[in-house]
Amino acid sequence: MDPYTPRTRPGTRKKNIGLSQKEYTKITGTIASVRRHRQPLDGIDDGLDSGSHFSGDRYSKNHNDSSFIAETSFVRAPLNSRVVSSSNPPKSKGKEKQESLDRIPLDIQEALVLEDLLFVLTGIEGTCITCHPEYSAEDDDPLQGIRFVVNSSLDSSLSDLVERIIPLGMYYTAISAFVEHRSHLDYGLVNHALCAAIREMLRDYQTLLSQLEHAFNTSASFSLQKLWFYVHPTVHTLSLIYQLILELATADDPGADASSSSSEEDDEEAAKNEALGLGGASLKAVLSEINKGDIAGSSSGISVKGGEVLTIIYERMQNMSGDPTASAIYGKLLKKAGKPYVEMLRDWVASGRLMDPYEELLVKESKFIDRGTLEMDYTDEYWERRYTLRDGSTSTGSSKRHQAGIPSPRSPGGRLPGGACVPPLLESWKHKILLAGKYLNVIRECGIEMPRDKAYGDDEELSMDEERFYKFIEDAYSHANRTLLQLLLKDQQLIPRLRSLKRFFFLSQSSFFTNLLDLSATELRKSSKSASVVKLQSLLDLALNTDAVGEDALFREDIRVTMADSGLYDFLMKVVTVTGAVKAEEGPAGPEETKKEKEEKKPMQAIDAMMFDYQVKFPLSLVISRKTILRYQLLFRFLLHLKHVEQGLCSMWTEQMTTPWRCAVPKHPEFAGWRLRVCLLRARMLAFIQQILAFVTFEVLEPNWHALEAKLDKVVTVDQLLRDHVDFLDTCLKESMLTSSSLIRACSKSIIACQTFAFYSSSFTKSANQAIAADDPTNDPSKTKRWDILNRFEAHFNHWFDSHLGHVQFNASSDNVSLLPLVVRLNSIKSMYATES
Template structure:
């Protein structure tokens, strides 16, 4: 066919347009389709209404696909085209752009018939809007395509309205002519369906009070095709009623998130009413005047596919969210965001934005100002207004896990909690009010960020990065305040020096001057006397150079007394912590008291044994004048040395291997801490490790009992040795006095001793040698045997312990295998770990 230059230019432009819009291998097919469309122009009499419909369809396509930028570009271009005087048939051009620009429509040519062929019921189809540009009215085509499993289950799930369709179709009987007859026209059915779309029953479609669906009036005769299509379309009204019924819920008792959910659903209904209004306008125009391509039931059925698909999903979401509130509601809706259909994702994104908006506002206020505005208890951070002061950090604020949405991890929730909590901690506890670095940046970002950034939060998002920065800056400010005016590190060092006995000169001198007082019964102790002794120890040692604020915190405490208690049982040093540092040290006060008592008791055992050893050494030469005392003194000396070795090894293990190593780890953790919670965790771990190493935890109860028994035997030896030393000095002095008396009487010419005096002195000596010394020797043997048994059991427990450090401690305590030789249980292989378990590898020798 011969083409004029004008036709050739148009075809050339049309071909270039197709090349821009479709893939390379589909250009020819799209070009042929475009030529068909151009041949069938839309008459100008209905161009205005068609133009509106096509524009709305294109807009909806962009909205469903989430292409907001393309939607804005299309609106701008459409305004330019609308104001252009060159274009004569704008609706046809828009129809061309819509058909050619959609990849799905370019794959198949336009059908030969306006009405699509019926698709078998057993075939799963995907229905989408596609404008038939060969008609002068907006018609829609159905195309058979495979769908996803989720869409297939959705479309195949029988609803109450579909069940009613099947029941009424089965009830229809008659001849083929009767099947095609109807008492009402198709226009009346269209008008009736417009009302049914809004849930309004009429003379043809009536409301079933039991199933709440719309059914055909039995008195009205409809053909089977009409009945089938009418009942299928009436399902849209049933879905509308279900959604509207949920939206009519009273707002009085609902939270902000539930109200946002209702608002989103009502906006969906508003858009649905717009579509119904457009259909109503089309039907009214069709009734009032004759149109070339009228709206039919089949066209309306295809037209209703998209709103029916959307309403079905909305009803499914509403059903799943029934009874859920706050975070559970947001989590339930968020689960639909992973659907493969972009239309479903767009609808869910809109719903989730409305639901999460209150949470987003609460989160912004909390992270920016530390304020909680949660009148309905929907935010996942809750506060107890009655808690103040040092307990604010630990008890006032917490994360309520059942309110945390699924798109916010617990790690993120805890950082959000710590950010606002730090602001309140600085303001209420530290009395620090200057602005925090990074707060303005977070404010600006939250103001320009949409709610969608919240439920799309991930570790690499910009919002997460800004929130992490705010968290770090706020936490750093808290640490700077604690280390600055409130001297956190200085107070930590003071606890180490005084309550954990790290200040050796002070502890030694303090024990020497307070020892006589603590020997008294607990009821005879007076706090003011002990306070004077404490001040004397401070002035006499390097503790006098300590910071005055720390010395003011150092104090003593007397525990509750019981009958028979001495000063050693009730005395304890104390360190007062309040204000911001009380947040860290306050909850650990009981642990420090327990550790001080254990270390103080060990230091007392060292002091007692050292004093006994000094007495034995200094009096050894003097007591040589009592030769019958030598075996007993030797036994006492050996047992004392044995106990000293035990106590020294235990002290070395506790003070160096446990406390000093744990202290080194604590200092490293504190220096690398990012937030106050990190310091609290490091401090608690430090105390836990020390309590475990000092045998004060629940797993070391039996070991602790054996160690307490050893200490009790040491005190018994002290009392026995003091009594023996005193009695020996008395005997020595008595013999020395006898010699002095004899010598003085001889100088004056008298007899040295009378017979009665000789007999009395002999009786006293026999009582000392034959009665007292054997008695003491027997007590000493019983004491030594008890000590041996307790130590053996203690070593057995250490050797079979799972902790390698305690196993090695048992080796050091029995370094010469003295106890091992006397107890077969200690020599048994199962009581010691293999070398491999001790991480020991023998050296390898290469030839």
């Protein structure tokens, strides 16, 4: 290798390798002059000049030098004096004062600086260019890079140019440390792909350095200006990558500031707690549990990976869109880093397989939820929570970020961490991406395998910035949606099943139901715990075999008789009423509360507890789920209760057609008035029950069912099908007055008053016979009791009838205009019987 020669004029270099005696004398004299000024290295230089090797004394003198590293490899041995080792980091803070370059000629200074720069650009400390005095390899963050400084005695004409070049050393060391750190498995595939892309760029940089070193060693015309000319574009490129890795490295929530600020406020907070009586170990224990819960749902433990990495790159590319170089660099990194992300998305939307080992994708799977939960779950956990978006958003626009499992945003900027951060390019497509894979998984659960779409071959790469990628998502979503709709509507006969479900649960369309009530009248009069469900099921099968035709007969094996654990109105009040009472903390119950509890524990009749259940298999259980079956059951029990009370009042009317009620009693004018009042009250109650039953049946259920059928004929997505079905049931419940606590209370009290009055039918007949048999009507001992019972029934029914009418009118005028027909019906009853009274 030629000695480091000062710069010569272009074209003056000789073709032969040898030097003239004059040139050789000049060069050796210049080198000898430089060595005289390099005090710390004089011993080594003298040893090299004399041709001798390191002696024992010489080694003993320098064996503590931190730059010497024992190295058996011959390849790395020449770099031992400069390579930074983790075992022997450079102790720059205690570094000896650098030698002065004032007495060295300018061309020699340039040669020395050029030699140092070739090392510094690879992160190795030089002689004239060293690490910053404040830099420590043990204390400083390697992701910040090694800062280099130039010898202050270097000529200013060279120093200015060197200052522009040495940031490359900091950029290179920081980027190399980032690549090494983020290549660990825990950082996920996106970070691995990003590191591979950056490593490829660094390979180009290293190629440039090798070319520059070759030029330095072989070209006598190679100068500092030429070096700056070649590395100038690279400075900007590496600075862009350096800024990116800094943002990625510092994107986690800072914990130092929070800990310091909390420590400063500890004394003040403790004083406040003590003044408020909140101090003590118990409070600290509670607060520690709360803090644990906060940490579990926070973003501090989630590394920057997956969608968050792509988001940061995309945002930097958008913010620096005016810089062509930045757009090109960040665009390339976004494409390379997004490749595994796109591949995971392709697998998900095309085949329904979620291959996300490092939780980087915007879709997550709850594996503990399987389709078996559909048999017992009343909230559709399988469909709603089996596959969800990590950011907690839903297709309806609501957000569930407050729920467990949804990470909190990063404190700087409010960006969600890790895979929960949806790349901006996919923000408007995330719901279609979720639904496409969700539909395909339902199909796979049915035993139908979905092969990967071959529209775009496996070898063809797609990128998030290409229109073809979004066309692929749209096609995959349409295919999955169309396939599942076909499976539900055609193969699984969804529409006929919904029609049979309506006829089974809504009494006006159930031709078998009257026969069932007649067959099971004896069993239904028992208590709910004493009634035999097996016997009732046998009677139901008999009624279905006798009267069911068409679709009812086709699906009759799916309907079952069950018994409810609580009363209808109690259950509805629990659902619509929110209470914060804690039973364990309440005091001893008063006599009124004890009486109420005893009444609540009173066993129900089987007629009040009986309801139907409907069994369907997957995938129909997605549409006819436990959540929807529960709504059908509530409507059925309400209609059944109305029907039962109507039958009781009709039976009372039949009984009052007998002799005690129809015979003439001229000697008993008081009894005739009482008898008329009883019949009039029974007629008012019957009219009230029949109007409620007719309103719910013909003005709520029928119109809403026809609206649902019209929607099902035009449905285009499975999610829309599910929403339409649930909306139909929710609308029916609301318009049937079963979602408002005030309406439920007033309506239930009125209906129960009618039911109790019908139960007293035999008592009224007994009182009538006693009145007729009495010799002296004026001295009839049962007269007072007879009138007292009737007056209490009238007052009770009138009170709750007026209360119910008032609540119906209020709701009809505010948020439930569908109740207006019921207002007209109830007002007609009130005006008709008020006139007769």
